[in-house]
Amino acid sequence: MAVAVVKSRALNGMDAPEVVVEAHLANGLPAFTLVGLPETEVKEARDRVRAAIQNARFEFPARRITVNLAPADLPKESGRFDLPIALAILAASGQIPADKFKQTEFAGELALTGELRSVRGALAMALATRSAGRLLVLPAASAGEAALASGVDTLGATSLLEVCAWLGGQGSLLEPVSDNANAAPDYPDFADVKGQAATKRALEVAAAGGHSLLMAGPPGTGKSMLAARFPGILPAMNEDEALEAAAVQSLNGGFRLEHWRRRPFRAPHHTASAVALVGGGGNPRPGEISLAHHGVLFLDELPEFSRQVLEVLREPLESGRITISRAARQADFPARFQLVAAMNPCPCGYLGHPTQACRDTPDQIARYRGRISGPLLDRIDIQISVPALTQNELMQAGAGEASTAIRGRVQAARDRQMQRQGKPNSALGTQEIDQHCTLDAASEALLKQAIARLNLSARAYHRVLKLARSVADLAGSDVITSTHLAEAIQYRRGAA
Incomplete structure (x- = not known):
């Protein structure tokens, strides 16, 4: 046959639209033309495919070859189309059968030797293939990742020759098995942290309701250590959350099987750009906030x-999504993360320290704190001070409470929220707050007093109510009492 058609997938944000690879062989001077809006990496497939076909002991047709990647208006990037292009050329020249092409999709980058290399976005492609009901053939290094998506038949191959033998009925391909799919995630333990009982309590409340948190304190008080252990007390990920988080990380090629069902923890340096944080580029890719989807984004030295x-x-922080708009395309990425931030109370770091004197002027301190805008602070639910440890706390040998014990209480509180409203407290809308965060007369009086004294905005008012609801859930209470509300208000005093 002079024409062959092979199906594959591109990447467009979180989507993996179908791409049809068409190869046509015609008489004339030997040439290899690639059309269909290919970018540089795809155009270079001509040389990779030619060498791979020859090294796999097939004949590269000495004819006029035209390969079209449809739809023509969808930009094509990366080397994922090498394998389908090679297969289309071989089928069009009659060297391999095309019987299995209708119910199979292919993706993979070819080495010059004909070996297959891994591709980005294998999980996103698998999720898209599931809706199409087709078989997916990927490089063996990517097949295990795609196999995490239930309901998708995935096969792995190590070389072009292996795929061709399978198409000809003369061999089999690897059926990937994820050995780490059921392994329990391993997190650093809260038992390593000495003292800081109040801060640990605030982190527990934040974990229970999915709230953002800011810790302010002198150097060496354990802020970074506490943040690193925060994912270990979050509720266990369900399959949908694990698939979403893994699919986003797969778009950057950063997903590992050992990270399956492990809450992401991203800690970008303070020199990171806005594009690095939210995503972007000519072909938009997810940034740190999306890579932390269903996990934790830790911003240390926040004012820097x-x-x-x-x-x-x-x-x-409000919507849980980010849309990257460019002149030619638009990409939408999920970004439902928990923000955990840390900062010093002043430029030198020792304001309020029991033994070290602060050497900064009031004007320097005001400028330092002014680097964080009021609207951003208003969106951070919990703002607490982390005091320096006393000598007794530092020298004590006894270990603190383990993460497993804290996670048990957090999981119970989160289960109450899911049964009551189907979402964490931090995601409650205005009408849902009115429904699930009702107060008695004593609590209402306390909240009115707090609004007047702390000058709380409408947003802060709603966040106090959601915090109080999380405190009540941790206590196993169906109603919010003045005790629960008082603790929630205490967590907002940093905004005053």
């Missing part, structure tokens, strides 16, 4: 970040 960079967090 550029103010322009921090301001891009305001919308995703």
Whole structure:
């Protein structure tokens, strides 16, 4: 046959639209033309495919070859189309059968030797293939990742020759098995942290309701250590959350099977740009906020970040999504993360320290704190001070409470929320707050007093109610009492 058609997948944000690879062989001077809006990596497939076909002991047709990647208006990038292009050429020249092409999709980058290399976005492609009801053939290094998506028949191959033998009925392909799919995630333990009982309690409340948190304290008080252990007390990921988080990480090629069902923890340096934080580029890729989807984004030394960079967090903190718009395309990425931030109380770091004297002037302290805008602070639910450890706390030999014990209480509180409203407390809308966060007369009086004294905004008012609901859930209470509300208000005093 002079024409062959092979199906594959491109990447467009979180989507993996279908791409039809068409190869046509015609008489004339030998040439290899690639059309269909290919980018540089795809155009270079001509040389990779030619060498791979020859090294696999097939004949590269000395004819006029035209390969079309449809639809023509969808940009094609990366080397994922090498394998389908090679198979289409071999089928069009009659060297391999095309019987299995209708019910199979192929993707993979070819080495010059004909070996197959891994591709980005294998999980996103698998999820798209599931809706199409087709078999997916990928490089063996990517097949295990795609196999995490239930309901998708995935096969792995190590070389072009292996795929051709399978198409000809003369061999079999690897059926991937994920050995780490059921392994329990391993997190650092809260038992390693000495003292800081109040801070641990605030982290427990944040974990229970999915709230954002800011810790302010002198150097060496354990802020970074506590943040690193925070994912270990979050509720266990369900399959949908695990698939979403893994699919986003797969788009950057950063997913590993050993990270399956492990809450992401991203800690970008304070020199990160706005594009690195929210995503972007000519072919938009997810940024740190999306890579932390269903996990934790830790911003250490918060005032050292550029103010322009921090301001891009305001919308995703509210919506849980980020849309990257470019002249030719638009990509939408999920970004439902928990923000955990840390900062010093002043430039030198020792304001309020029991033994070290602060050497900063009031004006320097005001400028330092002013690097974080009021609207961003208003969106951070919990703002607490982390005091320096006393000598007795530092020298004590006894270990603190283990993460497993804290996670048990957090899981119980989160289960109550899912049964009551189907979402964490942090995601409650205005009408849902009115429904699930009702107060008695004593609590209402306390909240009115707090609004007047702390000058709380409407957003802060709603966040206090959601915090109080999380405190009540941890206590196993169906109603919010003045005790629960008082603790929630205490967590907002940092905004005053």
